[in-house]
């Protein structure tokens with residue numbers, strides 16, 4: 015078993031000062047970053063041999079499904095459970111995601127993403143839980159497209175990479191755009207299609223995307239966020255134009271041409 019140096023950005027509470035602390039941790043073959051953090055939890059002694067507090071982080075599934083263990087590893091937002099130590103350059107540098115409120119050390123509060131999902135009605139409406147017969151048929155090509163987007167685990171990596179998700183904007187971020195596409199492509203979910211388009215046409219919506227395209231590059235599920243955003247841009251513009259033609263009152267943030 016060899017040793018690896020971990021350099022971790024630490025912060026005791028949301029308002030305390032951040033600081034760096036280094037650890038020398040024994041590493042077993044095929045270990046992931048979570049196993050290194052568990053080792054520090056078992057033996058919280060820093061590289062100077064001084065006892066310290068265990069590092070705090072979040073995780074759940076340990077198989078890149080829940081998104082909870084997302085952090086910045088060697089400068090890239092990704093899941094600690096899927097980051098194999100053998101594949102990382104050393105020392106390994108760990109930082110919390112910077113686009114979410116810090117809880118402690120490597121743990122952040124991703125709630126704002128879930129609040130944004132409420133704004134875009136990221137669900138399929140149903141009338142009740144009783145049996146309503148078979149649902150509408152969906153073409154295999156649409157199923158395939160939807161399946162890929164449904165793998166989004168609200169991990170926040172795309173939010174971290176997007177320069178337009180920052181304290182100066184209300185931009186809800188690329189995560190939501192993928193989910194608008196997902197639920198609008200469902201035959202029953204499409205009942206809310208217009209509301210979803212209006213939500214992303216409003217404050218903090220798609221107009222805040224600067225097309226930097228970083229989001230798609232970091233998405234661990236390879237969701238085609240850039241083409242989804244381009245498609246939704248066309249759909250929101252088309253809807254806005256149609257409303258203007260019909261002389262209907264504009265939706266939130268829908269500027270009438272002219």
Ligand code: SF4
Nearest residue numbers: 176223224226227229
């Ligand atoms: S395309 Fe760029 S600006 Fe738009 S959501 Fe992705 S990273 Fe952000």
Ligand code: SF4
Nearest residue numbers: 166167169170172233
């Ligand atoms: S779109 Fe990709 S990067 Fe963004 S939250 Fe979903 S899984 Fe994570």
Ligand code: FES
Nearest residue numbers: 074076078081095
């Ligand atoms: S613990 Fe769930 S994605 Fe890593």
